[in-house]
Amino acid sequence: MTDSAGTEPVVQLAGISKEFAATGSSKAKPTLALSDITLDIRSGEFVSLIGPSGCGKSTLLRLIGDLTHPTSGSVQINGKPAGQGRLDRDYGMVFQSPALFDWRKVEENVRLPLEVFGFDRASQAKRSGEMLDLVGLTDFAGHYPYQLSGGMQQRVAIARALAFSPSLLLMDEPFGALDEMTRERMNSELLSIWARTGITVVFVTHSIPEAVFLSTRVAIMSARPGRITRVVDVNLPQPRGLTTRESSGYFSLITEVREALRAGEGDEAQIASAERTAAEGTVG
């Protein structure tokens, strides 16, 4: 915490709540997806968000990307409001679905942001070539997305997000569809990209080992309304690799995160039981 004090946070979340208005029947209540989220992420950090399904991880990522707006609280990117961060193209996003354009070949998908940003043709080709090399899909440059497996499509999405060298990478369960071996290889690839480029990463995952292996910090979220119940510092030495996965520090951190997640659940159970008691109280 203290070592990077003084540098401006890349992402600054202050007292964020997000409520989705009820649609449909008049009885439907609005959904409180996120409640009072406060978190600073400094330059070069790798922060994972982990929590049960529906706890608002994707929503939080979309708030950072200014793809949706908080009901209250503020989001700052590199010291600017999130909207300005988006306009300045400060971040690259990897969505939960690959969101490739079916009509573009793999290489053309990777160069999409470069086209939108008006890079010249030569640097478009150079960058997209490098990115495909990075994710190991050079041989598939001329294929259409439908000719790729789900995991390969997700790698194209990663290459596309990195193509314009953003300072911040937002990733929503990018490796959820991969088998264990490919996932571990992609984890190592991602870490080496992170180490080489000094990019800041916010990474959503369901996998505790993945979160621990990749991150410098793991933020643990509770079920609805999503709150950050704990932030676990991961002080495993860099660079990480096979030895990391076999170290006792790694295992004890996995246990720590697992217990923190369970404690979050416990919170929820306590609240539910408290509500039940209160409801019974009014009846009786």
Add this chain to the structure above:
Amino acid sequence: MDALRRYLPATLIGLGVLVAWEVLVRVSGVQGFVLPAPSAIWAALVENWTDGYAIFPAARVTLYESMGGLAIGTVLGVSTAFIVSRFPASRDTVLPLAIAINAIPIIAFAPLANNWFGILSPISKMAIAATLVYFPVMINTLRGLTQIEPAAHELMRSYAAGASAITRQLEIPNALPYFLTGLKVATTLSLIGAVVGEYFGGLSATLGRVVVSAASALRFDVTWAAILMVSVTGIVLYLMVVGLERLLIPWHPSVRGETPA
């Protein structure tokens, strides 16, 4: 090889129907003006190809009229779709009007169009064809422009892409398959529009007029031959759009190779 196997059943069934038809007419001794045999229709087509009823030059004029109508209706339909997708507030004004145009009975409209644009002018036939073409092209293109995966829009938004980049890179490519589906339906409709227009009068060198005049002269073999020519013209138009699909959307499930359609 693949194509051969794919279209073999259709070809065999088609040939089977023709043979059965021929045999039935010969065995039962049905009068030629009630149901001419396929061989008689073919003979009438050959005999009247450029001479007599001159079916081939007539087909060329009809094709010209329907393609003109197809072009006009497509331009209007696509323009409307773009306007409605760009200005969603216009939807409730434009769509009811388009639906009203679509509800016009073409039989009733054809004499009016002939009157407005000149009964001998191909423009009147194009107007009738365009009226039929407009709606399917418009409604399909509009769907293609608006029915887009939310994540794709978010992706463009994350790039802070402007409206024109979103239209060029996302909306137009997304709309292409839908547009081509509308265009396929429209090819047949444009031909129907042209022929119906001709039915209510016009140059004698058109397929619609050949059908009318041959029928009133009780030359039903020629009538059948002219109808056959209308179908062939329709198939030619349709195949042109199919070719366009192969060219423009090779990635689409309806076109790409590995799934037999």
